[in-house]
Amino acid sequence: MRLRCLLLVAGLALAGCGTPPPPPQLYQLRIEAPPAAVPAPRAGNEVWELATALRLPEYLDRETIVVSSGGAGLQPLDGHRWAEPLRDSVPRLLRHDLGLLRGADKVWPAPAPAGVAVARQLRVELLALQATADRAAVHLSARWWLVDPRGQAAPLLGQADLRVPTAGTGVDAIAGAHRAALWQLAERIADTAAAPAR
Numbered sequence: 001m002r003l004r005c006l007l008l009v010a011g012l013a014l015a016g017c018g019t020p021p022p023p024p025q026l027y028q029l030r031i032e033a034p035p036a037a038v039p040a041p042r043a044g045n046e047v048w049e050l051a052t053a054l055r056l057p058e059y060l061d062r063e064t065i066v067v068s069s070g071g072a073g074l075q076p077l078d079g080h081r082w083a084e085p086l087r088d089s090v091p092r093l094l095r096h097d098l099g100l101l102r103g104a105d106k107v108w109p110a111p112a113p114a115g116v117a118v119a120r121q122l123r124v125e126l127l128a129l130q131a132t133a134d135r136a137a138v139h140l141s142a143r144w145w146l147v148d149p150r151g152q153a154a155p156l157l158g159q160a161d162l163r164v165p166t167a168g169t170g171v172d173a174i175a176g177a178h179r180a181a182l183w184q185l186a187e188r189i190a191d192t193a194a195a196p197a198r
Contacts, residue, residue: 026083027065027175031096034180046119047105048146049112050098054091055125061087065171067131068139074130080171086129090182094124097186120146120156122189129178135169138177142185146192160188 059066059074063082069075082089091109098107112118128141139162146156162184166177 022079024079024081025171026081027171028083029089029093029175029179029182031093033097033100034176034183045106047112047116048098048102048107048120048122049110049116049118049149050091050095050107050122051110051124052091054087055123056087056090056129057127060126060129061085065131065174067135067174068133070133077171086126090126091124093179093182094186094189097183098190101186101190118149121149122146124189129181131166131174131177132163135166135174137163137165138174138181139163140178140181140185144189144192156192158189158192160185162188 062076063085064076064078065080065082066074066076095107095109108116108118110121122144124142124144126140126142128139131138141159141161143157143159146158148155162181164177164181164184166173
């Protein structure tokens with residue numbers, strides 16, 4: 001009898017180990033700009049070409065959402081993933097947001113169509129993009145270059161170090177703050193030609 005009980009317990013334990021984990025929750029950086037009035041397009045007639053290749057740290061080139069931990073650590077949020085890689089979603093969102101800010105005909109993905117006279121080529125590098133350890137904000141650090149493809153004008157350089165508050169500590173709020181940070185980055189880039197980045 002005792003042996004039967006032991007075998008039953010062992011069988012139940014093995015059955016429990018075989019239970020598949022729940023499917024991961026997916027989070028999307030929505031195409032819509034954060035809830036705020038979108039300003040009129042910035043003045044300026046320059047046409048920009050945005051490089052489709054985004055430079056970003058290897059720790060961001062992953063599916064799992066990460067938050068800061070301690071002085072130098074990163075904590076992956078197991079079971080919470082981006083619906084698509086940031087290397088794909090971020091350039092698309094920047095093109096969309098810059099189109100809203102500068103005019104849809106003033107920003108093209110590389111290579112620009114034939115007949116479009118490109119005045120500046122835009123390259124962007126993300127240096128950091130993750131929630132703070134307390135999940136109260138998202139930190140974004142980036143730099144960018146606007147280069148004259150004809151070599152007739154000096155390059156315009158910019159950088160931004162942003163801290164965007166979250167609307168809560170949940171992962172959905174963290175994803176929303178990521179989107180707001182990218183919108184603010186687009187605003188800084190759009191202002192590059194008019195004034196140095198802040």
